[in-house]
Amino acid sequence: MNAPEAPRGCPVAHHGAELTRLYGPEAATDPAGIYERLRKEHGTVAPVLLEGEVPAWLVIGYRDARRVLDNPRQFTRDARVWRDRTDGRVDENSPLIPMLGWRPDCVSQDGEPHRRLRAAVTDALQAAAGRGIRRHATHYANKQIDAFAHTGRADLVHDYAEYLPMLVISRLLGLPEAEGRDLVESCAQVLGGSENALVHDARIQEILGELVVRKRSEPGSDLATALLEHRAGLDEDEVVSHLRLVLITAHTTTSNLLARVLQLVLTDTSRLSGLISGRLNVSEVVEEVMWDSPPLAVLPGRFAASDLELGGHRVQEGDLLVLGLAAGNRDPEIRPDAGVSVQGNQAHLAFSSGPHECPGQNIGQSLIEIAVDVLLHRLPGLRLAVEPEELSSTASTWESRLDALPVEFGG
Numbered sequence: 001m002n003a004p005e006a007p008r009g010c011p012v013a014h015h016g017a018e019l020t021r022l023y024g025p026e027a028a029t030d031p032a033g034i035y036e037r038l039r040k041e042h043g044t045v046a047p048v049l050l051e052g053e054v055p056a057w058l059v060i061g062y063r064d065a066r067r068v069l070d071n072p073r074q075f076t077r078d079a080r081v082w083r084d085r086t087d088g089r090v091d092e093n094s095p096l097i098p099m100l101g102w103r104p105d106c107v108s109q110d111g112e113p114h115r116r117l118r119a120a121v122t123d124a125l126q127a128a129a130g131r132g133i134r135r136h137a138t139h140y141a142n143k144q145i146d147a148f149a150h151t152g153r154a155d156l157v158h159d160y161a162e163y164l165p166m167l168v169i170s171r172l173l174g175l176p177e178a179e180g181r182d183l184v185e186s187c188a189q190v191l192g193g194s195e196n197a198l199v200h201d202a203r204i205q206e207i208l209g210e211l212v213v214r215k216r217s218e219p220g221s222d223l224a225t226a227l228l229e230h231r232a233g234l235d236e237d238e239v240v241s242h243l244r245l246v247l248i249t250a251h252t253t254t255s256n257l258l259a260r261v262l263q264l265v266l267t268d269t270s271r272l273s274g275l276i277s278g279r280l281n282v283s284e285v286v287e288e289v290m291w292d293s294p295p296l297a298v299l300p301g302r303f304a305a306s307d308l309e310l311g312g313h314r315v316q317e318g319d320l321l322v323l324g325l326a327a328g329n330r331d332p333e334i335r336p337d338a339g340v341s342v343q344g345n346q347a348h349l350a351f352s353s354g355p356h357e358c359p360g361q362n363i364g365q366s367l368i369e370i371a372v373d374v375l376l377h378r379l380p381g382l383r384l385a386v387e388p389e390e391l392s393s394t395a396s397t398w399e400s401r402l403d404a405l406p407v408e409f410g411g
């Protein structure tokens with residue numbers, strides 16, 4: 001492929017040669033291989049192409065990632081400065097828009113506007129979560145298991161991990177269970193970067209818009225009501241955008257994480273027996289997965305606020321940067337021996353860092369701990385029904401998801 005024409009300073013012009021795509025067949029099956037090749041070829045920051053041949057810098061080095069995430073004045077989250085978009089080089093139907101486009105939510109802003117919206121979302125999350133995340137997680141975990149417990153077999157991705165977080169989060173938001181189940185597919189399409197991403201994103205917003213109208217006349221003990229009533233005075237668009245942000249971020253990350261935790265436990269009998277006997281805590285397994293398979297492998301995105309240097313490259317004002325959280329966690333500069341245990345070390349990038357660091361991490365972690373505990377108690381003799389090498393994953397630009405986790409139990 002010849003690199004498309006690009007403006008002065010963007011990664012394509014900078015290198016001119018054939019650039020690596022973070023989408024397509026190779027990225028779908030071997031994203032880790034791509035990150036390591038880019039690290040060898042370019043160092044800690046590499047020029048790449050996203051869907052639609054849109055150029056970006058992929059930050060692969062841990063220290064560079066921290067520099068970007070911890071310095072919003074230099075690397076803003078505000079996509080209104082994204083030069084390729086303002087110059088009309090990003091198709092308005094691009095699947096990148098739901099992931100990178102500006103909207104009136106806290107993740108799209110910095111400084112005082114970010115503080116105002118983040119305070120509203122963290123207060124609302126705290127209030128809604130205080131009313132029973134653990135209780136709802138236990139209830140829905142048991143309900144999911146009831147559907148397959150009599151069969152002696154299950155696919156823990158499809159029958160458990162894909163739906164459980166959404167059911168709990170729908171409850172948190174104030175959505176009926178059936179609507180939550182329907183939205184699992186829409187979230188997958190948005191993160192998968194499919195051509196239908198925009199249609200599914202619009203569907204999510206429509207359902208959440210209807211929820212907000214309902215909650216105005218019938219307030220409840222839920223996130224939608226807490227946001228509507230917050231003293232920061234969010235308007236309707238802001239409330240819907242935050243419900244969307246929580247729904248998509250919380251569901252996709254937590255379901256991916258749950259599947260990876262179960263994969264690790266079921267492919268290593270010592271971890272499984274450790275959890276059953278109480279010698280090992282679920283949180284220790286979660287931490288390991290956060291280092292080695294962070295649910296959001298590539299974080300969208302930051303934009304250079306001025307011309308600057310990063311990882312030995314000249315980055316120009318308005319350039320897009322995407323953060324390789326999975327690659328950064330495996331950076332040989334901070335983990336020269338990737339086999340050494342990371343137990344007790346929470347400095348991974350999986351929750352990001354700086355002002356946007358995930359405010360829902362405790363909710364996600366509690367949900368996973370309960371999901372694993374309930375599963376192990378309900379299904380004695382739980383074991384993998386295939387060889388570990390048969391387990392496969394499919395990746396999009398942003399995440400790599402386990403395709404299936406077939407198990408047997410009982411007898």
Ligand code: HEM
Pocket residue numbers: 077106107108118121125245246249250251253254257294295296299300301349350351352353355356357358359360361363364365
């Ligand atoms: C447990 C798995 C989770 C992971 C790995 C995760 C990861 C992340 C990451 C990497 C960000 C940073 C975005 C950025 O820097 O641009 C983020 C932000 C956010 N997450 Fe999470 N998340 C998880 C669970 C949750 C849950 C359960 C909730 C809510 C119930 C949540 C709500 C949010 C919100 C509202 C933001 C935006 C914060 C801001 O911009 O200030 N997350 N998450």
